[in-house]
Amino acid sequence: MTNSILDFTQEELEKLFPPKFRAKQIYNWIYQQHVDTFDEMENIPKKMRSELAEKFSISPLEKVQKQISSDGSIKYLFRLQDGHTIESVLLKMKDAEYDEKGELLHHAKYTVCVSSQVGCKVGCAFCLTAKGGFIRNLTPGEIVGQVLEIKKDNDIASNRRVNIVYMGMGEPLDNLDNLAKAIKIFSNENGLSISPKRQTVSTSGISTKIKKLGNMELGVQLAISLHAVDDELREELIPMNKAYNIASIIEAVKEFPVNTRKRVMFEYLVIKDVNDDIVSAKKLIKLLEGIKSKVNLIYFNPYPGTTFKRPEPEKMRRFQEYLLSKGVLCTIRESKGIDISAACGQLREQELSR
Numbered sequence: 001m002t003n004s005i006l007d008f009t010q011e012e013l014e015k016l017f018p019p020k021f022r023a024k025q026i027y028n029w030i031y032q033q034h035v036d037t038f039d040e041m042e043n044i045p046k047k048m049r050s051e052l053a054e055k056f057s058i059s060p061l062e063k064v065q066k067q068i069s070s071d072g073s074i075k076y077l078f079r080l081q082d083g084h085t086i087e088s089v090l091l092k093m094k095d096a097e098y099d100e101k102g103e104l105l106h107h108a109k110y111t112v113c114v115s116s117q118v119g120c121k122v123g124c125a126f127c128l129t130a131k132g133g134f135i136r137n138l139t140p141g142e143i144v145g146q147v148l149e150i151k152k153d154n155d156i157a158s159n160r161r162v163n164i165v166y167m168g169m170g171e172p173l174d175n176l177d178n179l180a181k182a183i184k185i186f187s188n189e190n191g192l193s194i195s196p197k198r199q200t201v202s203t204s205g206i207s208t209k210i211k212k213l214g215n216m217e218l219g220v221q222l223a224i225s226l227h228a229v230d231d232e233l234r235e236e237l238i239p240m241n242k243a244y245n246i247a248s249i250i251e252a253v254k255e256f257p258v259n260t261r262k263r264v265m266f267e268y269l270v271i272k273d274v275n276d277d278i279v280s281a282k283k284l285i286k287l288l289e290g291i292k293s294k295v296n297l298i299y300f301n302p303y304p305g306t307t308f309k310r311p312e313p314e315k316m317r318r319f320q321e322y323l324l325s326k327g328v329l330c331t332i333r334e335s336k337g338i339d340i341s342a343a344c345g346q347l348r349e350q351e352l353s354r
């Protein structure tokens, strides 16, 4: 298995391939010119190009499947070099807009949802990724490659910056070192130039690692998959809650360095007759007191074999309205790509069971 060059920070490449300016050129070819081979790197000496090609591949991912949803989001299945597969989703958040003369007002806005592991150790009761257990961590290059491949595949100009959410398969904080490296590689201005402010790490709430991430001072945004307001219910949904209960998560969030203009996002997966009642909404408001937060209500997305159900839209709206009426920012995540089974893990599952 060859190493992928996407695993390396610019500083590491500077040491491997002196003089220093070569690393910047290599970064430019890969992340801005979108080349597929080292041979296309014209300003790199031939000898270095063949050395690079001997030692490294560019992308560690192979696109094996792609599903386009009616709302414009696109779900990808990638094969890794050892044969395992992972999913990523390109979400179109806003279409491009033009004025009456046809001049571009703003470009389309995209967010890429990336995976951080093959499988997941956390074992949430409602999550399909959990069903296959944990296989392995993704390398930094396998994380970075998802965004690079998706930008290339959609001809998204290299200078168009996309947002990243670590909400694909896996628990990003269980792969903290590789995650941190990927965050740095993404943010390099000679590369994809995605500043940490535009990167959101979503976690099921490993309190100790939220603190560790905060101490790294990377400048990323934080999203907490809360889903329940009582420890009893949360333990049923997320077994890890026994070790890291709600109070410990809230404490870790309060210590987390948040950009002054940003908020911590709390994801609340709404499951019919499980957590969709107003009493829960009330408790949620209490929990969030003193935190600059935003709640994102997510429709549970059913899959074959689950007993959980999608909530009624009416219940969802009432839950949202209650939070709003108490001054808590709250959005309902439209089930982007529901027709392409966008809850992560679902495309992979289909492929494995074929």
Ligand code: SAH
Residues within 6 Å of the ligand: 126, 127, 128, 166, 167, 168, 169, 170, 171, 172, 202, 203, 204, 224, 225, 267, 269, 298, 299, 300, 301, 302, 343, 344
């Ligand atoms: N492990 C991290 C990030 C990946 S999961 C975490 O749990 O936050 C990303 C999101 O997908 C989580 O908020 C999770 O609750 C949600 N999710 C999992 N299964 C789902 C389903 N069946 N329907 C809707 N959302 C789901």
Ligand code: SF4
Residues within 6 Å of the ligand: 120, 121, 122, 123, 124, 127, 128, 129, 130, 168, 169, 170, 171, 204
């Ligand atoms: Fe892992 Fe997140 Fe799925 Fe829970 S919801 S099993 S933490 S991927």
